[in-house]
Amino acid sequence: MKLIYKGKTKDVFEAENGQVLLKFKDDVTGEDGVFDPGANTVGLTIEGMGQSGLRMTTYFFEKLAEKGIPTHFVESNLEEATMLVKSANMFGAGLEVICRYRAVGSFLKRYGAYCEEGQPLDAFVEVTLKDDKRNDPPINQDGLAQLGILTKAEYETLVKLTKEISSVVKDELAVKGLELYDIKLEFGLDAEGNMMLIDEISGGNMRAYKDGQSVQPLELEKMLLQ
């Protein structure tokens, strides 16, 4: 199968009928062996992380489908740690859309003069450009429009979908006594030009806490699905 792109935590292959196959790897973003969903480097490798991430992603993408929220999901092969998805047109070289319920990570780093660590936030949404070289700079609605990356209407849809999806994840975690602090989503356009969630929803792209303690990605999937 033809490799299209070698990502940090997933490899992307060309599949049949214009679809795409994602191979989930055991690599997790972070630094010096410490998990950080906001990091731009592979910080550690966790055996079984690929399959675990795919299980959780499959669970959530099926849940979102039930609720009528569009995603790129077609089907998963858990044994192979692969997910078949619809092909997506990206916004520029890709955006990261972060939804925050607590002030941690880069939010705290940037706005620490105005908030306490862990302070509640009301589903705060922000967009950053996927650009490792420039350290994923944040960009506002007008900037995205002026650079031809996202129209103002698309931005509104993006924020609406982000809040809906994050709320689904938050509620699912809450059932197991887990609290979602923040989550990073990605979006693309399907062949008809409709916006859909792409990439994954796993322990690797969110921060979850239990009783004030951070829950690591593999542990999170176990607590949630087993």
Place this chain on the structure above:
Amino acid sequence: MKLIYKGKTKDVFEAENGQVLLKFKDDVTGEDGVFDPGANTVGLTIEGMGQSGLRMTTYFFEKLAEKGIPTHFVESNLEEATMLVKSANMFGAGLEVICRYRAVGSFLKRYGAYCEEGQPLDAFVEVTLKDDKRNDPPINQDGLAQLGILTKAEYETLVKLTKEISSVVKDELAVKGLELYDIKLEFGLDAEGNMMLIDEISGGNMRAYKDGQSVQPLELEKMLLQ
């Protein structure tokens, strides 16, 4: 007179009737002797810069008053390089509001993957927090609201005033064959809670070009007013 605050390019004193006196200094932001309106450090000292900045500020604040745009300006003493202004309530520890007509400076640094140097922008407005320690982080409308710094309605007013004021400056420069690339403004609330332009409008807080060449602050004032 009681010193309230020692700024990088201005000192702030308590005046009578709850007013404030600004003393314009000869210092200019930049690095290693090179002028940069986006810098957080004093990069150079230019003899006569204080008076020059005040002359230009006075010119523009009087022009804005004619157009009914609210500023904190009361009167200037050019000999002393001081400006008497209304007292202002700041938004948090202060915001910088940047209006951009060309992609240069920190815009280019952040979004260089999506634009060429000097590419035209349609009065792009962005807000950063005045926070030297955190390198003046950009913040979006929702972030400002959630951190209690600026309501969503105040944000709209801020952007509207920024575009109006920047357009006045741009047009004035154009008369002399100068092109405004970007400008940094500050706002506060007057005693009645109305938003007004504060700080200054001088060569020190904008980038101006003539025939594709950057015009230095002191030179700009001369070309504009003499």
